[in-house]
Amino acid sequence: MTLQNQLWQFFDAHPDRYFSGEKLAQDFGYSRTAIWKAIQQLKKAGVTIESHPQQGYRYQRNDVLSQALIQAALPASLQSLPLTVLASAPSTNQLAKTAAVQQATTPQVFLADEQTAGYGRYGRGFQSPAHSGIYLSLLLAPMQDLSQVGLLTTATATAVMRAIRKTTGIQVAIKWVNDLYLNHKKVCGILSEAVSDMETQQITSLVVGIGIDFYLPNTSLPLELQAKVGSLFQTTPTITRNQLIAAILTEFFALYPTYPNGAFLNEYRAHSFLIGRRVTLQIGDRAIEGDVTDIDDHGQLCLATPTGPLTLNAGEVTKVHF
Template sequence: MTTKAKVLHLLKNNSTFLSGEKIAQQLNVSRTSIWKAIKELEKEGFRFEHQAKGYRYLPSDVLDSVEISHELSPFDTQVTVLAQSESTMKDAKLASTIDTMKPSLFIADTQEQAHGRFGRSFFAQPGQGIYMSLLLHPQKHFEELPQYTLIAASACVRAIEEMTGKHAMIKWVNDIYLDGRKVCGILSEAVSDMETGEIRSVIIGVGLNFSIPQIQFPDDIQQKATSLFPDGEAMITRNQLICSIWKHFFSYLADPTQAYFDLYKERSFVLGKSVSFSQRGTTYQGIAQSIGPKGELIVDTPEQRFQLLSGEVSLTEIDGLPSAKRG
């Protein structure tokens, strides 16, 4: 660990002021090294209170791999933080070729080519969003896999409520909404082994609008998208929300009672609503009745009952939510 990282860790874990001399003694370096480390950290966006008696850490919304790794250490997760990424999904795919069984989390301060299902673009802003992808190595056949998308969605709404008190809802199958507007999208992809037929890797991507001011959203999605803190003033840090999301995710993943499934259905605003969808070139209208054990949306239409699977169809309308497929 570098001197800079050691200084940050020490100050983060102390609520009182620490003098430069005391920090230098604890780390066995010069006071000049401490001063330089503080200056470098402040350039990166970290905040400290300066007084004659020393330095004190102030809450800073800077993505910190050390903090996140520490919080996720019970799950043995490798964490990589990038200032910028073309796509964290691509970063995870590249890493999937490395022979490791540890979960790997890739987080970017911003993305150049953020996208969701069907290649739809996802509006990204530097320092104001959460763009991350988790790489897992399940080594299972497809039918044995957990419902990763449903688990991730449940983990997101639980974390949002836990950290902010806000009541987020889920649009089947992978979008999180606040006050009728999309705040988060989830994308799951699998990489199979042709020889064994097993799923070698699964990548779960999460794009969340964290503190983008509402006025900054492009005109075409101004009424369809929002952020967790639309006034731009966040009451928590991105690190805290990231850690909460994946803690809930891993807990749900290990829970044999599948508690995530009950939460997913409870927070669904699709169930009981009139929906229309397209399948093989034909548009159908019906009532969303329930969600099956594999995450399928069960819709009753005048013609028949449909079990809609992720990737097979795209919902085109939900009663009371205009243009639900966009945003």
């Protein structure tokens, strides 16, 4: 681990405390000049570190997205993961799809502080204001049998749920197939898309978009959304977006190599708030009502309806009868 990364982890564990350059040099086994240079690199990466002649260096947490800070918090196996961080982009999924068409290396990660044309399922607009959310897209190569690609969204939901719990202690619930909820309000949506070769019509890449409302005071939302949309934090967050992003990537790539076997599905089921409830689903122009009995080993929703059992691999749950 580089000195820059060591210092970043140390400062992040001791915010708002002063440390002299001499003590840091002694503790880390480097010269004071090396410590100073590493701190300057951290400042350039977006870390807020104050310098005081009599007291030394003091770190203050901020929430500026930083490629260097995210990578510093990743395990060694992911240190070389290509990561693009932009202040603004129309859509991170579109960035990933454009890269796929250009035959970019996979896997790859795209992040933006805001999106000006963010979208969710069925092309619906997704409000993506600056400084308040996580807008992240993964560009991946297809793995194994493409019939199991449907499990990728459920696996991603599980990975994000794990990351949120481990970094914040917050336990979110899962709404099949692609949403995470907190206090009956949506805080995260996941959108998986395929990229095909125009000539062969074969799927060449997969794009997984993750949109999280991280810190969004309820009063900042349009009135019509306040009853439906929430955020992980309504008051000052206890962690930074950089930390949660690093945790999401860590959890995702730990799960990704084996996701087609569905081993994570028991955890997914345990945190689903649909199983055992009556729901209304929309499939095209058809509405279906039934009781959710299970989510099967392919990630499909199992329903008991007045006309018999149904197993669905697509559709949108439009109403949950609590």
